[in-house]
Amino acid sequence: MFKKLGALLVALLVLSVALAACSSGPAPTGNITLWHSWKESEIPALNEVIAAFQAKYPEVTFDVLYVPFDDLRGKYETAVATGGGPTVLIGAADWGPALYDAELIADVSDLAKSGFLKTINAAALGAVQYKDALIGLPQTIKGVVMFRNKQIVPTAPATLDDLLKLHSAAPKGDVYNTDLEAGFFFSAAHLNGIGGKLMEANGDPAFSSAKGVEWAQMLATFGKTGLGEYYTDNDVNLFKAGKAGIIIDGSWNMTGLAEAIGAANLAIDPWPTTSGGHLSGYVQTENIYLSANALDAAETAGWAFMEFFLGKDAQTTLVKAGHIPAIAGVEVADPLMEQTVKAFERGTAFPVIPEMGAYWESMDNALKSILNEGADPAATLKTASDNITAKIKEIRAGQ
CATH class of the missing domain: 3.40.190.10 (Periplasmic binding protein-like II)
Structure with missing residues (x-):
């Protein structure tokens, strides 16, 4: 009997360790501020993704700000350099290295799991790898x-x-x-x-x-x-x-x-x-970046949203806005877009x-x-x- 009880305790211990390992940590809470320069035709898809995220994480609120593309980078740089700015920025890929060198966006290498990164188009992932850091995520590709x-x-x-x-x-x-x-x-x-x-x-x-x-x-x-x-x-x-x-x-x-x-x-x-x-x-990619000022709960919430943005459900929703998915396994109704995704598998990061x-x-x-x-x-x-x-x-x- 004692042997059986001991075996049961060991099994429960192993199970608890496994569950702890699978845990994704505390659920995100608080407010996410998002800045972008998307066109009017893209906004419904963005709102749908945000609503789906909030349905999963009801303790998270959003402040979303549209900034004209020509003004977005400068506004972001000024705001973050003075301790403000958004939690998350959607912006051009070629902004990334300069923003990272200026310590205005975060290295998310320690937040991203290898299994998650393997779902991303290899060439697109290359566009956010800089100086041994992962400076963002590619949210759509061309x-x-x-x-x-x-x-x-x-x-x-x-x-x-x-x-x-x-x-x-x-x-x-x-x-x-x-x-x-x-x-x-x-x-x-x-x-x-x-x-x-x-x-x-x-x-x-x-x-x-x-x-x-x-x-x-x-x-x-x-x-x-x-x-x-x-x-x-x-x-x-x-x-x-x-x-x-x-x-x-x-x-x-x-x-x-x-x-x-x-x-x-x-x-x-x-x-x-x-x-x-x-x-x-x-x-080439358009990226989603985590602000260097996003710490603690803001970092947790911001990264959770970025990861959600690169999930199958969100990427499928963004297809409605004409975005070519940056990850594998997304069902695309348009055969030409589906062929494009396949062709990009042999692509090279710009x-x-x-x-x-x-x-x-x-x-x-x-x-x-x-x-x-x-x-x-x-x-x-x-x-x-x-x-x-x-x-x-x-x-x-x-x-």
């Missing part, structure tokens, strides 16, 4: 994708070779299979996709490499073997006119392209695979660190020299790397 007119190209190219075969095929009259964009913003992520990288984690150049040369040569092929563009609207215009079957462009043009050729004829395909990985596109500002001019000049003038890729990329390194030193000296 980015570069591959659009296809199914009437012109019935089957999606599964590999780069498939894409290049389509690209090099002669046009049928004035209808082209593909018109491929090689502009730096639209093509840079291909480098990451094939196993290279544009920059190190600290922003230093990393593209002057064998993979960098492979990337540049691939982009040169776009223009040599078929119709190619470099920051023009020709590809989009041809696609809308039913004269191009595949283009590379931003997800923000999805609605316009669907209206032009018919939603039933439009597809957004997964990036084709290559021998070293796959093509890719930059993924660098939002200050050092990115050093890249644009030098990389544009390098790519134009390689693509238009036949310059040697290795030498040209080395020169660009040296120029960017010098500019980065200037950026860091001014910080």
